[in-house]
Amino acid sequence: MSMTIVMITQNRAVVMLDDFLWRAALAGVAVALASGPLGCFVVWRRMAYFGDATAHAAILGVALSLGFSISVFIGVLITALAMAFMILSFSGRVFTVDTLLGVAAHGGLALGLVAVTFIPGVRVDLAAYLFGDILAVGHGDLLIISGGCTVILVALWLRWERLLLLTLNVDLAAARGIDTRRENLILTVMLAVLVAVAIKIVGALLITAMLIIPAAAARPISRTPEWMAVLAVAVGVIAVLTGLFGSFYWDLPTGPSMVTAATAIFAVATLASLSRMKSRH
């Protein structure tokens, strides 16, 4: 009798283990699928600091969600959007974009960290939101993450050519009848959605890294924008799975181990292309 119970619990443990690992892997791959092509635009349009500001504001969103007991996704999405629009509307007025983004990125993060301490009751595990906690992705989380990533991918698919032309030359895009303000807005919203769904996977501090590093690693081995996007996805998927592995077996922080893996791929790709260029000359 007691033997059976033990066996049952063991089986359930095995099933559960499989279950949460699968959830983590699926959520991570979904984020990599969306952040690959979106990250290419961040690189092409030099929006790295903009991404940082938006992502750092997410911590403030976490504080607000916990304070008002609403979904973390909603809270983060709202603050990320608010931050993005604030930057867009203020940039170039009094300060240069660079300075404004510096203030927004670090101010947003600091304000979020301070705000979290004011939340009464439960002590918040901030590390999960700063560095990600992929193993804690629940069923509901997986649904929201894959939903958000699907929205981003579909939007990118539909607007790819327009966004490319807009990135290359705003006036040329306008001459073709493209509503440049609307496309910029859509890109900003996509970035905010990605921040909201990726915070559990990589954490607020390293979301920008997962946008930029896979795209940068893909650059030297691509000939067209499309190839760069596809290869960025590949690099992202490898990085995410490596991070998951590190998290599970060695209890490493998820976000940092993913970003470390992506950086290693970046280094190899860059060195390989440099040596190839040298041998050609």
Added chain:
Amino acid sequence: MRWVSGEGLVVSLIKAQGLGVRIGARQVLRDVDLSVGKREIVTVVGPNGSGKTTLLRVFIGAQAPSEGAVVREAGLRVGYVPQRLAIDQAMPLTVARWLALCGIKDRQQHLQIAKQVGISALLKQQMSSLSGGEFQRALLAKALLVRPDLLVLDEPTQGLDQLAVASFYQLIEGVRDDLGCAVLMVSHDLHVVMRSSDHVICLNGHVCCQGTPTSVSAAPEYQALFGFDTEGALALYRHEHDHRHDHAEQGGSDAG
């Protein structure tokens, strides 16, 4: 819509009347009247900050005018050649992919246009690896793919050496003759402009003077802006910013 301009003969493809543009607190353009007729090469010259690029942006629909209006012939196809692309090493982009971007995908047409502007051998190369002259030709090729009635170019020869400048303008004239399109461009190459344009607009926030190249180069407003010795390359950028005109003067030199 078509209409006959003041001279009574030229049919305008596109026409601006009483055009004014205010950006922030700055009045960049005021009272600009400008029309481009079929197969006409119209060139806008003027010092830096005189509103040349803004004027082109209004014509291609990238900037809404604050005053006045731009009237286009119905169904007018505009091919725009920008000054530069925000392209650097960050984006991989072959010439072939550039031509296909956001428009005509027909490879046969790409090959034909590439041949016309002399970049057939470059289709597989990266845009960022092209020389200045080759890059401008690749930009032009994309504008030509829409079979434009009006080709708009913003300082197409900036940064090119004299030889490349001369051959680029030759190409533009050839394109005009082949396609029968009109050309509106901003240029700094005064002596080439004077040779290959039908109509020259001298701009400095407003139209200082306009007319045939000969009449414009003889106009006192033009000479005040660019110096007298416009044939010599060294005189190109010598201009005075503190000059003034009154409206009587402007009317006097309008020798269209």
